[in-house]
Amino acid sequence: DAGVTQSPTHLIKTRGQQVTLRCSPKSGHDTVSWYQQALGQGPQFIFQYYEEEERQRGNFPDRFSGHQFPNYSSELNVNALLLGDSALYLCASSLAGGSGGTDTQYFGPGTRLTVL
Amino acid sequence: AQSVTQPDIHITVSEGASLELRCNYSYGATPYLFWYVQSPGQGLQLLLKYFSGDTLVQGIKGFEAEFKRSQSSFNLRKPSVHWSDAAEYFCAVGTLSNDYKLSFGAGTTVTVRA
Numbered sequence: 307d308a309g310v311t312q313s314p315t316h317l318i319k320t321r322g323q324q325v326t327l328r329c330s331p332k333s334g335h336d337t338v339s340w341y342q343q344a345l346g347q348g349p350q351f352i353f354q355y356y357e358e359e360e361r362q363r364g365n366f367p368d369r370f371s372g373h374q375f376p377n378y379s380s381e382l383n384v385n386a387l388l389l390g391d392s393a394l395y396l397c398a399s400s401l402a403g404g405s406g407g408t409d410t411q412y413f414g415p416g417t418r419l420t421v422l
Numbered sequence: 423a424q425s426v427t428q429p430d431i432h433i434t435v436s437e438g439a440s441l442e443l444r445c446n447y448s449y450g451a452t453p454y455l456f457w458y459v460q461s462p463g464q465g466l467q468l469l470l471k472y473f474s475g476d477t478l479v480q481g482i483k484g485f486e487a488e489f490k491r492s493q494s495s496f497n498l499r500k501p502s503v504h505w506s507d508a509a510e511y512f513c514a515v516g517t518l519s520n521d522y523k524l525s526f527g528a529g530t531t532v533t534v535r536a
Contacts, residue, residue, distance in 0.1 A: 310465075339523065348426075348512055348526030349466070362522045396465055398524075408454050408516025411524060413466040 308333055310399050310414035318420045319387050327382040327417045331399030337361075338380035339411060340372060341396040349396055355380050356402055384419075392421045424449040424515045428527035435503050436535050443498040443530050445513030454516035455496040456524065457487055461509045469511075472496065483507070508534040 311330045319325050331338055337356045341349035351364035355374035374380045378399075384391055395418075398411035425448045435441050447453055454473050458466040470481025477489040487498045496513060510531050514524040 312465075337522075341524075348514075348528050349524075351523035351525070354522050356522075364523060398466075407518040407520070408522055408524060410456075410468065410471055412468060413458070415465040418463075 310397055310412055312395075312397050312414040312417050314417060315415070316418045316420075318422065320422050321387055321389060323387050323421075324383065324385045325387060325419060327384075327395050327397075327419070329380045329382070329397030329399075329414060331378050331380070331397075332412050335399035335401050335412070336378050337400045337402045337409065338374060338378065339398045339400070340380070340382045341398065341413075342366070343394040343396055343416070345393070352382070387421045389421050392419060394418050424453060424517060424521075424525050426513050426515050426525055426527035428511075428513055428530050430530045431528070432531045432533070434533045434535060437505055438502050441498075441500045441503045441507070441532065443511050443513075443532070445496045445498065445527060446494050447496065447513075447515045448494065449515060449517065451518060452491070454518070455487075455489060456514040456516070457481065457485070457496075457498050458512045458514060459483075459509045460512065460529075466512065469498070503532075503534055505534045505536070508532055 339354040340352040343349040353363040358374045369385045371383045394416040396416045397414045400409035400411045427446045456471045457469040510529045513527045
């Protein structure tokens with residue numbers, strides 16, 4: 307049973323460029339969340355996608371956008387990269403429950419983005 | 423808004439000794455609580471979770487955690503650590519409704535000495 311997969315593993319970009327990160331959820335999961343983990347910090351919630359729509363968003367600028375496909379995989383796009391966007395980007399998948407609250411999230415290995 | 427505090431930035435423990443990592447949360451209602459472990463350069467692995475019921479939760483790798491509502495705590499314990507337990511540990515909180523995100527603490531780095 308494949309877990310959450312992310313690509314690429316590492317990425318180096320320069321300021322002002324755009325980047326796309328990809329995530330495939332764990333088999334049977336329908337919800338994808340994205341987190342940013344700066345060095346030495348805990349992960350910070352960016353947004354969550356469910357039924358191909360952004361269901362909740364954290365405190366991140368509009369430069370951060372996403373998409374979810376019919377097969378539940380997801381992309382995170384970041385435009386106009388800043389040095390401060392350098393971080394480990396984590397994707398987490400879950401199975402949406404009926405309670406409307408937080409479901410158990412399973413994380414992928416992450417994509418290490420370096421902005422020069 | 424919920425918040426999570428992990429008071430200990432770094433803990434060093436001898437192999438075979440017991441380990442306890444502290445986690446305090448701030449939230450108006452009963453939260454969902456999680457502990458994750460992260461090895462260097464890796465993603466997060468779920469150790470255990472608490473949603474309801476028995477306040478002592480067993481997880482993988484011999485870890486357990488106890489939810490104490492009166493103290494707003496969810497401390498992680500292991501009776502005897504192994505060198506492979508050296509990693510960073512994150513406590514996270516979720517909610518019962520209308521909020522789908524996990525809020526994480528800043529993490530505790532565990533070093534295991536021989």
